[in-house]
Amino acid sequence: MTDEKSFVEIRHAQKAFGKLEVLKDISLSVDKGQIVGIIGSSGSGKSTLLRAINDLDPLTGGEVWLDGVEVNQKLPHRQYEKHINQMRQQVGMVFQHFNLFPHMTARENVTMAPMLLKGLSKDEANTLAEEQLDNVGMLERIDYYPSQLSGGQKQRVAIARALAMKPKLMLFDEATSALDPELVEEVNQVMRKLAEQHMTMIIVTHEMDFAASVCDRVLFMDQGVVVEEGPPSMLFKNPTQPRTREFLRKHLENAK
Amino acid sequence: MDIELMLKVYPFFLEAAWLTIVLSVLTAVLGLICGTLGAFARLSRFAILRFIAAAYVSVFRGTPALIQLFILYFGGPQIGIQLDAFEAGVIGLGINAGAYMAETIRGGIISIDKGQREAARTLGLSHWQAMYKIILPQAARLMVRPLGVNLNMLIKATALVAAISVVELTYTAQRYIGSTYKPFEMFLLAGVLYMIIIYVTGRGVVWLDRKVQIT
Ligand SMILES: Nc1ncnc2c1ncn2[C@@H]1O[C@H](COP(=O)(O)OP(=O)(O)OP(=O)(O)O)[C@@H](O)[C@H]1O
Ligand SMILES: [Mg+2]
Secondary structure, eight states: OOOOOOSEEEEEEEEEETTEEEEEEEEEEEOTTOEEEEEEOTTSSHHHHHHHHTTSSOOSEEEEEETTEETTOOOOHHHHHHHHHHHHTTEEEEOTTOOOOTTSOHHHHHHHHHHHHHOOOHHHHHHHHHHHHHHTTOGGGTTOOGGGSOHHHHHHHHHHHHHTTOOSEEEEESTTTTSOHHHHHHHHHHHHHHHHTTOEEEEEOSOHHHHHHHOSEEEEEETTEEEEEEOHHHHHHSOOSHHHHHHHHHHHHHHO | OOHHHHHHHHHHHHHHHHHHHHHHHHHHHHHHHHHHHHHHHHTOSOHHHHHHHHHHHHHHHSSOHHHHHHIIIIIGGGGTOOOOHHHHHHHHHHHHHHHHHHHHHHHHHHTSOHHHHHHHHHHTOOHHHHIIIIIHHHHHHHHHHHHHHHHHHHHHHGGGGGGGTOOSHHHHHHHHHHHHOOHHHHHHHHHHHHHHHHHHHHHHHHHHHHHHOOO
16 A cells, blocks of 8 residues: 555544444545535444544544544644644534534634634634625624524534634535525535535535535445445446445435 | 510621621632532543542532531541631531532533534634633533522531531520520521521522523
């Protein structure tokens, strides 16, 4: 094996919760600017894989590399904390349940980390917040608290919060699954816009149409392994693996 | 009922009530310090700290506060701890209140959705930054009422230091009973003053709780 590494490189990722093996030797590389979708049934390990990338769920085996740096390298506790905080600043993450900070306005949600971690002044941070919130169409609600926003609006603020750290990579874990159907599109639009700006993204989703339209590549996971991967045109139209076909067939039935 | 007697002695009771208030404030401050340390120790990643804090909480909640005071005040000198009654009262009650507050504070912290911590850590905040910027401001709001309950109990518990002769409300009532033989009036007077202190404190807690709620 050569040591040429992609922008994001996962090598032989393994994860077990006690006896339960959730990730079984998964390898994945993502190039800069690429958009990778991950689909699969509930419990197949999609979130666990995504969360391993910024070490939110530490792997029990294997390596994660981002832009030439090993994310989950072995270091003494203190050094590791410093290192991982540094790495996480470069990776934006968007959660199914938004996880906005309820005691802060949209503006404060966005400015908090850049001020604390990058030493931005209040003015600089405010300009940044206005820019980022404008980007997701939330400028008008800049001084609202999360409780005063709809689900779609919350998620857009959460995306702005992540983008304000100027990440190299964005991770989305079912960003629209908790939304009412009519609010899904406003969030999808923001993600499409990011795609146009060539943001590197890994997107866990249950929305096949969306995955088909934005992803360069889609992975189908089942029981902790990547069963099949390829461009959406192939994976969705001509899956080669029986398990993929079964999953897509069931998914179609449920959608009806 | 001897109203005249009550009117005659109540200034002395007011003075004693003041001492009860001072005692309560000092106890509350010490309790908050012990409680905060205890809560963080219980949540520490170091097993030894978790063990010490768990032992602290179960020992001090598992024995009568009066016994704790007696051990400190009467037993202390035997092991080289010399405290006057007031000091022993504050320290004994403060450490006792801390054991209850530790549970309240820990409860507040762990009741914050873990997604909050994850979102903060994902942005690159350290454990303590996440604690101080994200978890504690939310947890503190949830803790106001339960800490108010701790405060209520702590104020009532200050009556125990009468047993080591601190001249607070209860002791004062007992002393006047000795000279007047009117326990009903004397205890009633003390009770009313306790009630006022606790009522005002309770209103304060409610006010604070409203004030800190997230819109
Ligand atoms: N902290 C944990 N402790 C124990 N088991 C866990 C933990 N987190 C996840 N699991 C288990 O790991 C498996 C994979 O979970 P994961 O969340 O990665 O699935 P998923 O593919 O994201 O599913 P979903 O589509 O429902 O989000 C599941 O069986 C889950 O129960
Ligand atoms: Mg998931």
